[in-house]
Amino acid sequence: MNRANIFAFAGGGLSLAVVWVVVTGAFAALVLTAAGGEGPSATLSDPYLWRVVRFTLWQAALSTILSVGLAVPVARAFARRRAFAGRRVLLALFALPLALPALVVVLGVVEVWGRTGWFNGLAEIAGFQPVLNVYGLTGILLAHVFFNLPLATRLLLTHLDRVPAENWRLASQLDMPAGAVWRFIEWPVLKTALPGAASLIFMLCVTSFTVVLTLGGGPRATTIEVAIYQALRFDFDPVRAVTLALLQLALCGVLVMGAGRIVGDMQAQPSLGKKAVRPDLDGWAGDAVVIGLAGLFVLLPLVAIVTSAVRSDLARLAGETALWQAIYTSTWVALSAAALCLTLTAGLLSAVRASHRKRAGKPFFEWNTDAAGSLILVMPPIVLGAGWFVLLRGVGDIFTLAPLVVVVVNALMALPFVLRVLGPAVAQANLDHGRLCASLGLAGWNRLRLVDWPVLQRPLALSLAFAMALSIGDLGVIALFGSEDFTTLPFLLYQRFGTYRIDDAAGLALILTVYCLGLIALADRVRSERRKVTG
Amino acid sequence: MSGVGLKLSDVRFAYDDWQVRFDMDVAPGWFVAVIGPSGAGKSTLLNLVAGFEQPSSGSILIDGEDTCTLEPAKRPVTMLFQEHNLFAHLDIHTNVALGISPALKLTAADRDRIAVAFDRVGLSGLEQRRPGELSGGQRQRAAIARALVRDKPLLLLDEPFAALGPALKNDMLDLVAEIHREGHMTVLMVTHEPQDARRAASHTVFLDEGGVVALDQTKTLFARKDLPGLKAYLGA
Numbered sequence: 066m067n068r069a070n071i072f073a074f075a076g077g078g079l080s081l082a083v084v085w086v087v088v089t090g091a092f093a094a095l096v097l098t099a100a101g102g103e104g105p106s107a108t109l110s111d112p113y114l115w116r117v118v119r120f121t122l123w124q125a126a127l128s129t130i131l132s133v134g135l136a137v138p139v140a141r142a143f144a145r146r147r148a149f150a151g152r153r154v155l156l157a158l159f160a161l162p163l164a165l166p167a168l169v170v171v172l173g174v175v176e177v178w179g180r181t182g183w184f185n186g187l188a189e190i191a192g193f194q195p196v197l198n199v200y201g202l203t204g205i206l207l208a209h210v211f212f213n214l215p216l217a218t219r220l221l222l223t224h225l226d227r228v229p230a231e232n233w234r235l236a237s238q239l240d241m242p243a244g245a246v247w248r249f250i251e252w253p254v255l256k257t258a259l260p261g262a263a264s265l266i267f268m269l270c271v272t273s274f275t276v277v278l279t280l281g282g283g284p285r286a287t288t289i290e291v292a293i294y295q296a297l298r299f300d301f302d303p304v305r306a307v308t309l310a311l312l313q314l315a316l317c318g319v320l321v322m323g324a325g326r327i328v329g330d331m332q333a334q335p336s337l338g339k340k341a342v343r344p345d346l347d348g349w350a351g352d353a354v355v356i357g358l359a360g361l362f363v364l365l366p367l368v369a370i371v372t373s374a375v376r377s378d379l380a381r382l383a384g385e386t387a388l389w390q391a392i393y394t395s396t397w398v399a400l401s402a403a404a405l406c407l408t409l410t411a412g413l414l415s416a417v418r419a420s421h422r423k424r425a426g427k428p429f430f431e432w433n434t435d436a437a438g439s440l441i442l443v444m445p446p447i448v449l450g451a452g453w454f455v456l457l458r459g460v461g462d463i464f465t466l467a468p469l470v471v472v473v474v475n476a477l478m479a480l481p482f483v484l485r486v487l488g489p490a491v492a493q494a495n496l497d498h499g500r501l502c503a504s505l506g507l508a509g510w511n512r513l514r515l516v517d518w519p520v521l522q523r524p525l526a527l528s529l530a531f532a533m534a535l536s537i538g539d540l541g542v543i544a545l546f547g548s549e550d551f552t553t554l555p556f557l558l559y560q561r562f563g564t565y566r567i568d569d570a571a572g573l574a575l576i577l578t579v580y581c582l583g584l585i586a587l588a589d590r591v592r593s594e595r596r597k598v599t600g
Numbered sequence: 601m602s603g604v605g606l607k608l609s610d611v612r613f614a615y616d617d618w619q620v621r622f623d624m625d626v627a628p629g630w631f632v633a634v635i636g637p638s639g640a641g642k643s644t645l646l647n648l649v650a651g652f653e654q655p656s657s658g659s660i661l662i663d664g665e666d667t668c669t670l671e672p673a674k675r676p677v678t679m680l681f682q683e684h685n686l687f688a689h690l691d692i693h694t695n696v697a698l699g700i701s702p703a704l705k706l707t708a709a710d711r712d713r714i715a716v717a718f719d720r721v722g723l724s725g726l727e728q729r730r731p732g733e734l735s736g737g738q739r740q741r742a743a744i745a746r747a748l749v750r751d752k753p754l755l756l757l758d759e760p761f762a763a764l765g766p767a768l769k770n771d772m773l774d775l776v777a778e779i780h781r782e783g784h785m786t787v788l789m790v791t792h793e794p795q796d797a798r799r800a801a802s803h804t805v806f807l808d809e810g811g812v813v814a815l816d817q818t819k820t821l822f823a824r825k826d827l828p829g830l831k832a833y834l835g836a
Binding site (some may be wrong): 151154427497498500503504505506508511512515518520 | 703
């Protein structure tokens, strides 16, 4: 074994150790606390607990049915109308909600659907009493659908786009009416895509924290994650938190395993974009209404965020030291988390790569890297945070250690996503250059400098920006660990929102959004060296 | 130096349920074309010699030394692949220079050798181009220039000219044959085209059914009637 390989394996081993220690440390802390106290059995018989579990599943099921159910006609309308002005912009817009910090979305939803929002305003003008109360199940569903309807639409649309042009020509030849096209072409395609989309969205809604924390939270509308937070932060009831965390862990584990089975072929492939004339495009009014409504539903909260931010006193906000302090804190937390995340990823991937070259140890690192990624998906950040909250409680002042925990948890949160961006890029680069590097003796620093860095710049920049954006927008662990002395942007936003200073919140939301999207846009400008040309 | 001998003794390699076993003796200075149906293990043979694959047993002697435990870069071998012989983000001068020093530490003498190699393959004046700015044939010429500066006594060609048109391919074959005639290298070349073997190779080895069926002078091998596998492969 040469020196470069030893470094790679050492780095991989170290990264794995960090991941396992953080995850199992949290897990062990939870289990030990649960076993040590009066035991979770008392909590397990608590009807409150089961009400929370029931609500978690209930809101997730409703959100999923609404999102996916509504996405079917929307995706179909988009698939039918391929050329209208603004289609591309609209679809790009549909990618936005998932990239926005959840807190910002909540704010937009409140601006549009809230008590003094646009919708109720219109209803009042029309002579009705305000009809919608955004706090509670209704608001949670609205926010979740706002997140996931566009996601589901895009997922389903990629499947519809993959229908080969020949199918449409055949349909034309057979003179199929719209009903037949639906039955023989569209529905069969959608049917294969629905389980994957639905399980993904169900999972996202089960683990949704910010939306439920801000719009729900009362005894009637609390999910497991929020209940964990409340148990730790307000009730100081670690045993209940532990029981809830274990329940959440079991639930997520089951869901991920179940989803993994169905989601198998969900990776969207680029469509060939071949145009084929469809025989069933009479009557555009229906499609226009569907697309228009969906577009408004997504667009309005976004507009609301901007307009209310403009109305808010940004100048006064800019004069507050609290804002600058929060931006500063957010920035260094995000930078540290992203750096840690990339370091861990680099260790894992170089070990995977080295083991490919050596053949020895290949299953070990590959298996473990995959496992580390999935493990973190199963372990919701709030549960990780809860574990370390309980663990560190005995060690010292939780709030002095808070920054460290937040950085580490944020880094781990981003790990599965960064692995997914960088993993294939590294594998492809290795496929292109691995043998050449081996035969030229290019290894270690020389390989990094001459080959890996130029080729991987872009995916690295994207990973860095993504990890940072994830950390900057996160209101999960920080809700648990935040304090007067340790306030990030989302935490500050949450405080202002919680005290109904909606104008401040709107201004902060805009700053947060610009920061997150700006990072991603900046990274998007980094171009890797062309790798397409083969030599 | 007139190239090196290559001897594979009972070299076994398995991948999933596919396996091969090679016994083969190549004398110094031969130019051996490797032919055979797909799946016969032509590329695997080259990958084993170059060190990209590890045999489960057996020995690979290059110039009398067992190389099985050596890293690819430590073997006296240069291999040209079908594609990705160059780093697309580096100009071809750098690409060739990497054949001398992976850290790009070059002496004046090294630079002279590189210039000579570029001249030899007909790429003088194009050193600052990147692979993307060259034709497919020019890219493979640059790769050959690197093989020249590396000056390893065993050259392995894994169909590097398969994607080129007939005329261009013949030019490349002639260039390699010319370099071979200068007497520094033993050459192993995988090909799908019998005429490539006839054009350039002194010897030809026919692989089939997981092993070496016959290794002979090119003319002699193609004339043999006693190998049913060969007849089926050539379709004649």
